[in-house]
Amino acid sequence: MTSMEAESAATILCTSTQTRFNIGTPNSRELDIEGLNITVTSGSKPGAKGKNKAKSEGTEILNNAKLRLKAGQRYALLGRNGTGKSTLLKAVAEKLIPGIPEETRVVILQQTDVEDSNTDERPSSYTTDNSGPTVLEEVIERTTAKYEIQREIEVLSRGVDGSDSFGALRSFRKIHHDRLQKELFLKDKDARLRSGARGMQARKVLIAMEKKVAEFQTQYEQKEEDISPETLAKETSEAVDMLSELQLQVKPSKLADVESKAKKILTGLGFVESRMVQTVSSLSGGWRMRTALATVLLQETDILILDEPTNFLDLLGIIWLQRHLSTIAESADPPTLILVSHDRDFISLCTDLLIIKDKELTYFHGDLPMYESSRAEKKAYLTKMEEAKDKQKEHIQQTIQRNIREGKAKDDQNKIRQAKSRQKKLDDRWGMEVSAKGGRFKLNRDLPGYHYTSRDDIEIPQEEKPVSLSLPDPPELRFPGSLISLEKVSFRYPKDPKTKTVLQDVNLSIGMGDRIGILGLNGSGKSTLIKLLVEEMRPTTGILTKHSRLKLGYYAQHAVEELQKIGRADPDLTALNLLMREAEGELDEGEVRRLLGSLGLPGRLASDVPVRRLSGGQLVRLEVARILWRRPHCLILDEVTTHLDYETVSAFREALREWKGAVVLVSHDRWFMRGVVEGLGEDEDEASDEEEVDRGGTTKLTRRLVYRLRAGQMNVLEGGVHGFEDSMEKRVRKMENFSHT
Template identity: 40%
Template sequence: MDRVRTRTLKQFEELSAAVESHSSSQIQRAVSAFELFKIREDYENKKKIAMRRSGARGKAARLEEDKAELRLKEAEESFANMSLNVVVDPLTQALSHIADLQQILESVDYQTTTSRAGSILAGLAFTPEMIAGPYKDLSGGWRSRAALAGALLLQSDVLLLDEPNNFLDLPTTMWLEMFLTEQVDGRTVVMTSHDQEFLNRVVEETIYIRGQKLRYFEGTPLQLEIFERKDLKHKQKQQAALDKKRAHVESSIQKGRSSAKKTGDDNRARMAAQRQRKLDERWGLEVNAKGHRFKLNRDLVGYALTSRAGVQFEEQEQVVRLCLPEAPQLRTTGDLVTFDKVSFRYPKAKKPLLEDVTFSLAQGGRMAFIGANGHGKSTLANLIVGALKPSSGKITTHPQLKIGHYGQHSVESLTLGTQGTRKTAVQYFLDYFEKLGEKVEEGEARACLGTLGLGGRAMGETPVEGLSGGQKVRLAFSLIVFRPPPLLLLDEITTHLDLGTIRALARALRKFTGSIILITHDRWFCKVVIELAPFRGRAGAGSDEDEDEEDEDEDEDEEGEGEAEVGGKKGKVYRVWNGRVGLLEGGMEEYVTKVERGMTRRMRLAQGK
């Protein structure tokens, strides 16, 4: 964004200086240089589009690229000879371009851009050194944050954000929530995200796809979920009442027919036939969708087989199901992992990244490590699995312990390991265990992948490098749960997963009988998996009061699995911050409160209060 602002401002100043010079040749040259730049920019854009398209659309894009390249060559030759875009009145052209550039500069509010950019970058956790440093020194994740900052800075009519909080830690995600709710200055914000609490704290309207059509709902995803659950339950009751009433009427008609047949009463037989005809033609709801009395010409427009509308059930979202095998029981008692005053310092580091860390994990226990990026959560995971050794202190593990470790870079490692091999998920699965010296039958591999939702063509036909990010997560996860370990160590496993799969994974992990260590920035996922919070509030923040109105007998979620069905005890949540690992008695909610207080304090300091 700063690059665009600087370039636009420079072009504005060059054209303005040419106009103020009152020199026709200087104005002509400035206009020609500007138009050459626009032609070159058009070529670069068409080149990028052609690289990303294939098939018929790709062919058309490449033709456009060739035309743009030809125009660029002609323009460069003309500019070299100073004959580009010779116009009768170059001053008019210059003033027109100046007006366009002025509009662009106003859209970024260029006079206050630097201060606003610094504020946004600081909110996205950029340090002063990173802000002042060159862009090329940033890693991929920080470049994504810089791109997000540019989108937030631009004073546009519509702000379109696709998974904006991917790879953001929780404090930064909460800052983004605050920015989008308080500082978007009347802009329309359209976003996609798989973070349930993030959406419920930010959005006012939900657009979702059902039956290959866009549907619109005034409210958050949580409110939509509650509405759909209540609507479904209401319609099920309506249908049950109609079915019961119809059975009663049909029984009465059958009795009338039997009586008429026995007595030979033609009137009674005729009455039974009339009732049957009325039942066939006019059976249905007596009220419309608004609760008003049903009127045929108003409520049932068009052709219909009956003169009453039946209960209309909306198409339900397909439920993702994941199943985890039972964890093995260890033959001896004792804690699985114990840290006793453990410290760790990377070589050449000035101070320890982790210092005096003490905790223990019992068999069947659960714990989560949360906190801002860069404070040692993944290092802690590597210490647990033995990939790193402590600088001081003692780490004790159960002698029979096996750990299933899903790391931050599991998907990237899987992708790099299969580039150009055309291996399918099944082949990769079999080769993986063969390298470990274990013979696995293809049927076993297919069964394991199938239980984790990786079936069909994705399992046996599509190369691993062609799988989506979520499918690669399932493959990587299948490798660690095929022979289920007593302990699952999951570091940012929800990255790349869609909302339905995140819920299915949470449901499966709740029932897992082994131990779990979770590193995550997903508030809802931590609450339901580690703290075993009720799954009914699964859509995230801002629990709607309407939830309290649900019947007490609704102890099952929409998949028919009881809320009480969990495989372990409520776990503990630890905050990793400034080298320390501290227990949060209030769990994730306590951490969220601490972060909110910190943001409020920083905002007051920035405002001089």
């Protein structure tokens, strides 16, 4: 058995064990890796020596884990924020893990920091940079290397078709030289990424490559008079052959097929024809991420990794992507999929769960509801069995003690010896008939060694402390009235009078305890409506009124990016420092710590870890804390679940369902919307009817309304979230039927 290591220059150190059985001809779509250890390091200090110092300063992600992926299966990677999901995916994508075959094709969509203040609703005239490739060109180029091939064709054509007898040779050597330089760059990068046995091998390959490049450099700089006629004829012929091969690769029929597929994927992700021909540099961050997703989906691969692909998609795009991935899975030789998403409905397309917890990887064949149900049933069964065994043991112990007392009272030595014998059997062999996992006990499996005197108790799975979010109750308003009211409100951007009206005649009333959901596709006006509600913009026409004592809490769609900017501007700023600074004496340190702790930022995480080093999910919690310390009456939440793990999403859903204030929610997460706004429970079989008693003693039900924004018009959705989902399903089917025709 050998141990190999690899270290990313960015901070990832991976080790694993391999046996000689792993070194055969592996299936490039499967992974079977034992003893996997992953550590994220912060870099070595001056004077530190190698990996030992890095390990001492690193954060351990996995310890002696098993990474096993079956070809063609679809895995949902689950784990709480900060457990290392993105790190594991990066290690797989960059093949830093020993045991991943070099020939395995891995394509990854990673979470990217997007710093963009523009909304998707602003017209394209707001963009200024129009340089670089268009969206369609970018997707095709990254998939086919079309422009690089065309460049080589142009170089060769000039040499082959020109009158210079040495032109073809020089063109051929020019292309060969450029290709060697690119290969040298990749080999150098590979050598720097790896250490240990794999690093040594990579450096050997690099040295051989450097020698090869140096040898060809002499040939490349050779003067014409030193080139023999035989060499000239040979390389001229090779240039003609290379030109023919390259021309086949950009054959119009082949490129047309790639372009057709690219357009189909881009359309599914929300691109209209006019946006496909926009330059990538002119797009907002959300549309750039969709361009990257299209590029990933178009490529042929063995392992497809998608890290939060739905973050910038509306529900139409999410449903299209869900169906597209399911269609890929039904193909003859589908890639293995690893998916990270906080959207419970979206990950239902996965066949298996891959759970990262306590520095280990565990697996479950089935979906998330099945896993949660199975885990609860297993815990209940083992708990019941343990209680029964404890009760039985207690009864036997009482019987033994009673027999000893009676034996001593009657001086019955036989009874005393019998009781002591039973006590010895109880101490030495109790529980031998049941294994620690609750099954039938087997000596050779469940009691290794010959010197054990008793078996451990039944092992009941120790659950992590459940995620629990506590939202402070809002203060009294003192007199009744709507919190926010919109009457025939319309809006258009004043700087561009040619743009159409974004919102038209919107009527909305938000009262204490109301749950308002806003659904709509990107560009329908959701962000504009939110900015009107929080008074970042003013209506063009109509009336917007607010309760005079209203305290409003607003979670913006780009809140995480804004916190990242704050963290970079002040590298030592912690969550505790930030809230203490913003509270300005209204809260003491203990109150701030309790608030942060209730939202999942306890102890040293709040006081010692800089904001710039917090994960996306932890930044969401921090932003929620910045909102809640003011005890708002109304929460306006714009895509608040982005970056959160599924357990925190579940806890937040439950907390908002029971909160006494009003909630206005914009979200593409169907499960979250159904729970918060429609009041559905975990099993989603029925909504609860929360009651509230007003100051006059009158009981009223919480108002639950789901609105749809479309073309600036806002109307109540009678079918609620399910109705909107059904309409999007129909649109996706129409898109698919149209693309087939």
